Amino acid sequence: MRVVLGVAGGIAAYKAAHVLRALTEAGHDVRVVPTRAALEFVGRATWEALSGHPVTSEVFDDVPEVAHVRLGRTADLVVVAPATADLLARAAGGRADDLLTATLLTATCPVLMAPAMHTEMWQHPATRANVATLRERGVHVLDPDSGRLTGADSGPGRLPEPDAIAAAALALVDAEGKPRAQDLAGRAVVVSAGGTREPLDPVRFLGNRSSGRQGVALARTAQARGARVTLVAANLTVPPPAGVQVVAVETTAELQDAVRTAAAAADVVVMAAAVADFRPATGSAHKIKKQADGAVPPLALVQNPDVLAGLVADPPRTDGGRQVVVGFAAETGDAEGDVLAHGRAKARRKGADLLAVNAVGAGLGFGTADNAVTLLDGRGETVGTVAGSKDAVADGIWDAVVARLAD
Secondary structure (H helix, E strand, O other): OEEEEEEOOOOOHHHHHHHHHHHHHOOOEEEEEEOOOHHHHOOHHHHHHHHOOOOOOOOOOOHHHOHHHHHHHHOOEEEEEEEOHHHHHHHHOOOOOOHHHHHHHHOOOOEEEEEOOOHHHHHOHHHHHHHHHHHHOOOEEOOOEEEEOOOOOEEEEEOOOHHHHHHHHHOOEOOOOOEOOOOOOOOEEEEEEEEOOEEOOOOOEEOOOOOOHHHHHHHHHHHHOOOEEEEEEEOOOOOOOOOOEEEEEOOHHHHHHHHHHHHHHOOEEEEOOEOOOEEEOOOOOOOOOOOOOOOOOOOOEEEOOOHHHHHHHOOOOOOOOOOEEEEEEEEOOEOOEOHHHHHHHHHHHHOOOEEEEEEOEOOEOOOOOEEEEEEEOOOOOEEEEEEEEHHHHHHHHHHHHHHHHHO
């Protein structure tokens, strides 16, 4: 796939080298187009060595190739990282005063911009208006992270992590480099991910092996398909996607509150988090000590609320609109039935629009790069199967959701 990596002139330009590395290691042919100011931060030789291509920022270089038109026309994907306030303003205004802005004007492929600037610049009405204009035109503009900026400054405006930028950009195209359908454009989506933890004492908890990979993939692919995404993140072991709204939670009760709050205006709720079924009846304010006589203190458990069933029985959407609810069932099978038999019973019991059933255990489901799910409807009937990378599985689930939204 042919990728143009634009680099604007901010201190975060050095991180673009890591974005470039992530894209090339994924097997893509990357042409770097820095602005003049960007070359003050990272020199031409660095970009040429890492990309294997000549680098220029000028429209009048390499005139016979008509680079200012050819680069945009032939690209499968354009990524700008960092996108400074100046670059956003020039792109929104349709300027073509250097090679990067000219490339943006001729690009017909997906374009992703990752802003980075001081907090006051990001929050300025002019910048906000420029971002809104670009998004209205179909440009994917990530929200910056919050954190340490130049010097002692801290706040929103930090460039997202390079791997997250590369993942968000690559999610905009399919395996063949074609633009991903924007069939969730204008939709609000809530995804829960990770595993809840129920404290036993100040140092111990009841939890599970969920890494949050599948939920993060669902959030990332929904965003790539045009949705506004809120990710309710329970103890993730992988970074959340760049640009989505993240609500961090710990326990099942916190997750339930966060999901229901976010879902009040959502078209789709996907419960991909592994929610603890039980919690300690009472928590200890102090670390539970070993007993000198070897006695084991009793552990009384109570049942947690069924978050998924509650979403179905008492829909949180406040405007009365249609809300598609998707659940997950991680099963192992036992003497009473196999994974799918337990999944069918759960689908009928929960009543969600879709239930994604997957086998978990040693080397299956939790923490792995791949997954395989069977999609069931509320009657327990199979409506599809999806297997492959967790991004591919996420796409298959969203395909089924889009069909439900159309109905």
